[in-house]
Amino acid sequence: MRSFVLRFPGGFKKAMTFSYDDGVMQDVRLSQLMKKHGVKATFNVNSHMYRKTDAPEGYLSLEELKAISDDENFEIACHGHVHPLYTFMPQAAVTDDMMINRKFLEKQTGKMVRGFAYPSLSAYNDTSELSLKSTGIVYARLANNLKNFFIPENWHRWEPSCHHNEAPELFEIFKGDLPGIKPMIMYVWGHSYEFDRQNNWELIEGLLEECSKTTDIWYATNMEIYNYVNAFKQLVFSADGSFVHNPTAYTLWGVLDGNKKTGAGKIIELAPSETVELHL
Numbered sequence: 001m002r003s004f005v006l007r008f009p010g011g012f013k014k015a016m017t018f019s020y021d022d023g024v025m026q027d028v029r030l031s032q033l034m035k036k037h038g039v040k041a042t043f044n045v046n047s048h049m050y051r052k053t054d055a056p057e058g059y060l061s062l063e064e065l066k067a068i069s070d071d072e073n074f075e076i077a078c079h080g081h082v083h084p085l086y087t088f089m090p091q092a093a094v095t096d097d098m099m100i101n102r103k104f105l106e107k108q109t110g111k112m113v114r115g116f117a118y119p120s121l122s123a124y125n126d127t128s129e130l131s132l133k134s135t136g137i138v139y140a141r142l143a144n145n146l147k148n149f150f151i152p153e154n155w156h157r158w159e160p161s162c163h164h165n166e167a168p169e170l171f172e173i174f175k176g177d178l179p180g181i182k183p184m185i186m187y188v189w190g191h192s193y194e195f196d197r198q199n200n201w202e203l204i205e206g207l208l209e210e211c212s213k214t215t216d217i218w219y220a221t222n223m224e225i226y227n228y229v230n231a232f233k234q235l236v237f238s239a240d241g242s243f244v245h246n247p248t249a250y251t252l253w254g255v256l257d258g259n260k261k262t263g264a265g266k267i268i269e270l271a272p273s274e275t276v277e278l279h280l
C-alpha cells in the first residue's frame, strides 16, 4: 500500500503558526498587525490578573480579550491561572490551576478553550502532562527553539521552531523549496511586550510582510493545525489502499507517495463524507 501523505488546506505542504504569551496589552497592536497581513495566531492568557473586576494596566482588558477572541484570525488558549511552576506543585494543585484558567477563559470568550502554552520550559513534566489531559487540554506548547519544522508526535509536548528573534532568518529557509514529501510547520513563539522592551517592532512587521507575500503556506492558529492534522488521521482506507474515505466534517487534502507514472505527486481533495479512488 502506498502512503497518502497529509497536505494542509489548499493542498499546501507547509503551515505556519504564531503563539504569544501572558495576555499583555501589546497583544492588541500585534494582533492588528497580524490581521493586516493575513497571518493567524494563538494568544495564551493567564487569569490571575483579572482577580478584581478587570486586569491592571499592562495586560489585556476583558474587552480587548473578548475582541481578540471574537476575531476568526485568533485563538485564545490557556497559560495557567497564576503563571505557575508546575514542577514544584502537587498533582491536584496543578489540575486545579489549569481548570480555573480554562473555565475563566471560556466564560469570558464564550468559546471552547482547549489549547495551552507551558508558563516556562521547566513547567513540563509527567505531572503537568497528566493534568492537561485530565482537564481536556488537547495540545500544549513548550518554550524552546528546535529550529525544525516537524509536526509533533506528542501534542502535549509541542516544541516550536523558534522564538520570534530567530524567525526572520528561519523563515528564509522555510519559504524556500524544502526537500521531501513530509508536511512541515513553522511555529514561532514569543511575548509581544518584548517588541516594546527591545524597541524592535520592525522585526515582526518585516516578517509578517514576508509572510503576506508567501502564498503557498497555510496560516493557521495552533488549534486549527491540531484539528486538521487529527482529522486527517481519521481517514479510513480499504485493505489494499485503493480507496480512502473521509469520515470527518473537514475537507482534507493529501498527496500520493511513489512513482510519478502511477499518479504520485497529485494533490487529492476529500470533501466531508467523500470516498475517493487512489489508484489513478
Ligand SMILES: [Zn+2]
Residues within 6 Å of the ligand: 021, 022, 079, 083, 118, 119, 120
Ligand atoms: Zn508566560
